[in-house]
């Protein structure tokens with residue numbers, strides 16, 4: 001009798017659970033931007049799925065029915081569109097989350113608990129979705145921050161360990177996305193030193209295509225965490241659906257693009273799990289970096305404009321502010337300078353008309369003077385032979401000459417030939433039992449160690465405290481991490497697999513301290529060129545150095561590629577002596593970003609100097625449009641012998657258009673056709689004037705003719721570039 005009752009009770013409980021599940025209403029969570037929607041929905045088992053990624057629907061209630069329109073075959077396929085795929089249960093596809101629980105169990109399952117949406121401003125919403133393992137006390141919160149008008153989503157994850165002891169995060173992605181459509185093209189950006197950011201587009205086929213870095217520091221040297229995903233065909237500039245994104249993390253990253261057996265696409269992006277298992281103490285949370293992406297239904301041009309506008313308004317330090325044009329001495333002197341040489345260069349900077357003089361590498365080290373790149377890094381005291389009167393004297397002299405003063409540092413690094421290395425081998429990332437391996441004769445300091453963080457902060461703080469008028473810092477980072485091992489972590493019994501992650505967190509902590517004390521001084525993010533440029537570091541830096549390759553034709557391509565993701569105000573472009581192009585070509589190309597010079601100005605011939613002086617004045621007159629206006633890529637250097645880019649101001653009353661002939665082929669020596677100028681107002685009338693003319697040159701452009709915006713956008717203008725006029729800058733101004 002007793003047992004019969006228990007059976008009945010058990011039956012009722014089971015029936016209740018089953019009915020409860022069957023009758024549970026799916027929860028539908030739309031994450032909407034102005035034009036697009038990412039929609040998540042629960043099933044009867046309270047699992048959370050991505051059911052839609054596409055155009056925003058007019059009625060939010062319509063999203064609830066979307067999932068019923070898909071009937072992919074059963075089997076493994078059911079798990080493909082999980083909102084955050086955990087491993088160790090019935091999921092066999094690439095996981096976003098892989099955890100070893102406190103009791104050693106490797107399985108995790110995530111069920112929906114709740115969601116909340118806040119309207120932070122009229123343009124910004126933040127949605128948080130809570131998931132929980134029904135067996136283990138583990139919470140996973142998915143965050144989606146949306147900038148509605150810019151169609152930008154920032155997505156990250158927070159994992160909280162509520163178990164009784166440490167859990168190990170073996171893989172902990174920032175985001176797990178899913179796309180139902182059928183055919184996908186991925187553009188990734190690969191490269192090497194001097195060849196950074198080279199786009200490669202490929203059709204994705206079943207299986208996983210990964211883009212990743214294991215370099216630790218200088219993580220973006222060989223590839224970047226940026227991508228363009230195009231749906232149903234290769235990416236186009238002005239049409240088609242594209243997703244353009246970046247993992248904002250300055251260390252090892254991994255983005256997996258997996259085409260499933262249904263030909264759908266899963267994207268799992270985050271910190272590279274390579275040697276990075278992370279122990280999470282009981283009660284602690286881990287916040288992943290962000291995946292930032294924008295969706296456009298009008299091609300890459302619109303996507304870039306959305307991302308650039310978002311970056312300027314909401315992300316980059318002083319993104320809507322001003323920048324300083326400069327003269328840098330790196331290529332003018334390399335390590336060979338002294339006070340008289342430098343003070344003479346201040347006068348050159350003034351005579352050119354730039355705002356600031358930037359002193360590069362080589363100013364420090366006494367026991368081991370920094371006279372080339374194999375000594376001195378780490379010893380941040382002025383070299384008494386080169387600079388007997390210290391930096392303070394240079395700041396003062398620069399001011400007297402009428403320019404501001406900036407300085408180069410590489411604070412995360414050390415040369416084995418340095419006093420710092422002699423004193424603090426324990427601060428250096430190295431395998432104590434193995435031979436050292438150097439990258440540019442140097443090693444990386446261990447930023448997981450708080451003492452090293454203090455040291456790095458102290459370098460910057462010391463410079464500013466002694467020289468309050470210091471106006472600019474170039475922060476370099478020239479080595480990758482070899483022989484990853486931290487004495488600090490070992491001493492503190494923290495797993496070595498924390499090093500790659502804690503290094504980056506340590507770097508951010510130092511930068512946060514710097515920015516708390518010095519909120520607005522301009523700082524250039526440099527990593528030997530191209531090794532670092534991401535939207536986490538750009539919270540602290542005003543600009544970055546895209547590449548040491550300043551050959552201007554190469555630069556047209558490089559700047560074009562960076563512009564998919566970054567606004568011109570962040571992109572430092574210096575005129576140097578690289579290449580065979582005339583000074584006009586070099587200055588015009590550099591004027592498409594934040595302009596600087598790295599030449600021996602007093603060796604310029606008279607006309608070249610006059611040209612530079614005038615071009616800097618012109619730049620000062622239109623830099624507001626290049627820095628804060630809207631960019632339109634008009635003619636791709638990859639598809640044409642000419643390249644053309646325009647920048648348009650907000651009320652469309654003024655635009656600057658740059659056009660170059662980059663091909664040297666005999667039969668491709670001129671613009672045969674007009675180039676349509678995007679972004680103007682069809683109803684306005686415009687005049688066109690050629691500027692940045694070399695002394696004595698006569699423009700082929702009729703500056704008296706009046707064009708309608710309609711004409712310029714639909715017919716276009718021929719800037720008449722040819723072998724003799726290989727670079728043309730046009731100022732397009734509204735006529736009232």
Ligand code: DGJ
Nearest residue numbers: 330360361476528529548
């Ligand atoms: C690499 C940078 O990219 C260069 O501009 C220069 O600053 C050197 N480092 C100095 O060592």
